[in-house]
Amino acid sequence: MNNVAVMYHYIRERNGWRGIFPLSPQDFSHQIDTLSKTYDIISLDQMDIPRSRPWCILTFDDGTKDQYVNAFDILKRKGIPAYFTVMSGPLVSGVVPMMHLVHTVLSFVSDEEIWELIRLKHDTTGIEEASTIYSYELDRLRRYNKYMLNVKLTTEEATEILGSVFDTLFSDRAKFIDDFYLTEQEIKHMHREGMTIGVHCHKHQPYCGNPQQFYDREIKPCRDYLKNVLGSSPEWYTPAFGGGVHHKAMREQLTPILVANGFKGAFSTVSKEVPQAREFWIDRIDCSKLLHAKINY
Numbered sequence: 001m002n003n004v005a006v007m008y009h010y011i012r013e014r015n016g017w018r019g020i021f022p023l024s025p026q027d028f029s030h031q032i033d034t035l036s037k038t039y040d041i042i043s044l045d046q047m048d049i050p051r052s053r054p055w056c057i058l059t060f061d062d063g064t065k066d067q068y069v070n071a072f073d074i075l076k077r078k079g080i081p082a083y084f085t086v087m088s089g090p091l092v093s094g095v096v097p098m099m100h101l102v103h104t105v106l107s108f109v110s111d112e113e114i115w116e117l118i119r120l121k122h123d124t125t126g127i128e129e130a131s132t133i134y135s136y137e138l139d140r141l142r143r144y145n146k147y148m149l150n151v152k153l154t155t156e157e158a159t160e161i162l163g164s165v166f167d168t169l170f171s172d173r174a175k176f177i178d179d180f181y182l183t184e185q186e187i188k189h190m191h192r193e194g195m196t197i198g199v200h201c202h203k204h205q206p207y208c209g210n211p212q213q214f215y216d217r218e219i220k221p222c223r224d225y226l227k228n229v230l231g232s233s234p235e236w237y238t239p240a241f242g243g244g245v246h247h248k249a250m251r252e253q254l255t256p257i258l259v260a261n262g263f264k265g266a267f268s269t270v271s272k273e274v275p276q277a278r279e280f281w282i283d284r285i286d287c288s289k290l291l292h293a294k295i296n297y
């Protein structure tokens with residue numbers, strides 16, 4: 001039987017945040033208990049040790065506060081290790097990435113309002129067809145907005161629209177960042193308690209096609225930040241968006257640079273189990289798909 005790495009994002013109640021799809025702390029706790037019946041839930045440095053049962057790794061993306069308040073709290077009480085990744089941009093330079101502007105603004109402003117702002121300024125031809133990539137969003141305008149903001153518009157164009165709306169919702173951006181992301185103290189605390197801390201990104205950009213430039217812009221700033229906070233260089237990497245549309249090229253081109261910089265492995269968003277002999281890139285199954293996956297869950 002194969003091993004599995006599980007991918008988590010928000011672990012929280014929705015509490016009015018209409019723009020996100022969190023897993024509730026209660027469901028998270030239940031999921032761990034269920035996984036524990038079949039798998040040894042291990043830390044990353046135990047992956048290559050032979051064992052009688054298959055292993056499971058719990059991975060967290062984006063470094064949001066709820067992961068500390070809810071997931072870490074539950075894991076600590078159960079004595080289970082996990083792997084958390086950090087996005088350094090907001091912490092270092094106070095910039096909230098587009099993805100989180102989208103989650104926040106779509107939570108508190110109506111889709112009609114956002115769609116009007118987009119339509120006034122930009123060409124939306126072919127939106128019905130194109131937005132089907134967001135078919136899990138049942139609301140039509142929500143699909144349109146997400147497609148335009150995340151895919152069609154440039155980062156500058158989308159930031160122009162969302163940034164101004166965001167500022168009316170959260171006038172104190174430093175406070176928002178403090179409330180929304182892990183702080184330095186929280187990262188240190190999790191690390192002290194045996195959690196593995198890895199690099200997610202700096203600004204949450206997809207792979208750009210130039211491995212050295214991508215490393216210098218998206219990986220090195222986060223690695224340097226974590227080295228400064230933890231006193232040692234992080235050894236594990238999880239790219240934003242799983243690398244994005246160029247994820248296959250990213251695997252080929254970026255791996256030698258990661259290895260040269262001391263990384264021991266990296267995590268994809270390809271929904272597969274992990275074979276007995278793991279490779280540098282480790283696939284992950286999203287927590288929401290576990291119930292439907294053909295694994296002994």
Ligand SMILES: [Zn+2]
Nearest residue numbers: 061062240241
């Ligand atoms: Zn991410």
